[in-house]
Amino acid sequence: MIFKMLFRFIMLTLLSLLGLKASLAQVTNGDFEQVNENNKAIGWNFSNSDSANNFLAISKESPYAGNYSLKMVKKQERAMLIANTTVHIETDKTAKLRVKAMVKSSAEKIISNFYMQLFDGQKKRIGGEDGVIDLDPAKKGQWQEVDFSLMISPEVKRGVLFISLGNHDLEIDNITSEWVTGPADKQITAFAEEVVKLLKTNSIVKDSVNWEEVNKNLPAALVGTQYGKDDAFIVNYLLSYLRKEKDIHSFYYSPFSYKNLKSYAGKQGQGPRKTVYPTGKLLEDNVAYVVVPAFSSYNAEGIQEYADSLNAIIMNLQSKNPKGWIVDLSMNHGGNMYPMIAGLNALIPEGKVMSFVRKDGESSVYLKGGTFGNVKLTKVPKKEKDKKIAVFTSTRTASSGEMTSIALLNNPLAKSFGIQTAGLNSANATFPLSNGGAIALASALVKDPKNRVYLGPIEPTEKAHAKSFDDLIRDAKAWILEDK
Incomplete structure (x- = not known):
């Protein structure tokens, strides 16, 4: 030494x-x-x-x-x-x-x-x-x-x-x-230019990035790189300039990951990837408890299965006339919000769910009947109009998990319990790349129907003072049952 x-x-x-x-x-x-x-x-x-x-x-x-x-x-x-x-x-x-x-x-x-x-x-x-x-x-x-x-x-x-x-x-x-x-090969140089153009055009923080600095330092980043081998390094290097401007939500899909994302994500043994499906049960005191896990797929069949599975759980619990609902998003790290929100149709008010705000305008997504976005439920549930809804969140509630919590909190009878979310609540759009991969790029802010724009972690309505998960269940049930 x-x-x-x-x-x-x-x-x-x-x-x-x-x-x-x-x-x-x-x-x-x-x-x-x-x-x-x-x-x-x-x-x-x-x-x-x-x-x-x-x-x-x-x-x-x-x-x-x-x-x-x-x-x-x-x-x-x-x-x-x-x-x-x-x-x-x-x-x-x-x-x-x-x-x-x-x-x-x-x-x-x-x-x-x-x-x-x-x-x-x-x-x-x-x-x-x-x-x-x-x-x-x-x-x-x-x-x-x-x-x-x-x-x-x-x-x-x-x-x-x-x-x-x-x-x-x-x-x-x-x-x-x-x-x-060593020199970079021509293909990866062209690939880097493709990514820079994409970020400059579509990033939510594009006007804050010092693109002169990016262009100045890019040759050093390209040193010794090869197309197909160092693609992820180059994309993540360029995304680091977005992170400096507080965009921590954009990320890269490798060609393998992007192909997998579009493949069937069925139940264990049915597809190339395993999907964790929603679960639900009736707790003591006749309170319904539903766990909504993350779902990361763009495959139409997998999306439909997830949404219908969640909706079936809700409808089955509805038949038991629960006194209220607990929707657990505490471990939902995101993915595709559409089947999550569609499957929770019974608990979310009809109409505008949220808007995506960009510098050139905004667009909105709506819940109409059994349809949300491009997801249409096989069975349309009845709406729960007089039952309280406790939404569990944590620092692991991220991205589409946060979007789902925003949608549920549109219900005036809903409150969130737990701790603040991860703060990855910008709207990501997926942009395919020439190498077969893709970038999930933060390209818009999210606004709820009350015109609240979300930036950073979402604080719960009721901060958790519970020392255990059982205590959190107890606190949520006490709130649900207080007027019963």
């Missing part, structure tokens, strides 16, 4: 004496070979919020090279499992940094990310980028190389590299970083 620090100091001094600027990006103990007397990896911090179920430590079992690797095992999915270390950075120009690692998992697909926070010389955070650890299913149980790239400006003096695991297991070794060099 001391030798490495001394070597770095000598090299920087020599470069300075020669009148050259340093270009440095060194991951601290990226091979996990520096271990202290307590068998801890020097320079690394580990966060494991459920050590009884999860595992996070250096391991001698099967390293890629040397004596040690980092092993992560996630059994309790809601618990945090994160490792981080420092990356020493110095560059005299905006340049691209690639972080590489060897990884191995017993699963074909995991939820795992790299993330690097960037800091200036005054230790102020000035940015950050992430990259999904995307495994090759054919190499299950084998070591394979993964990487992600990010842009580094001269103001950056230090990075903190995080590795998070959301499920299953992951072993990591030989984490390195390198500056990317």
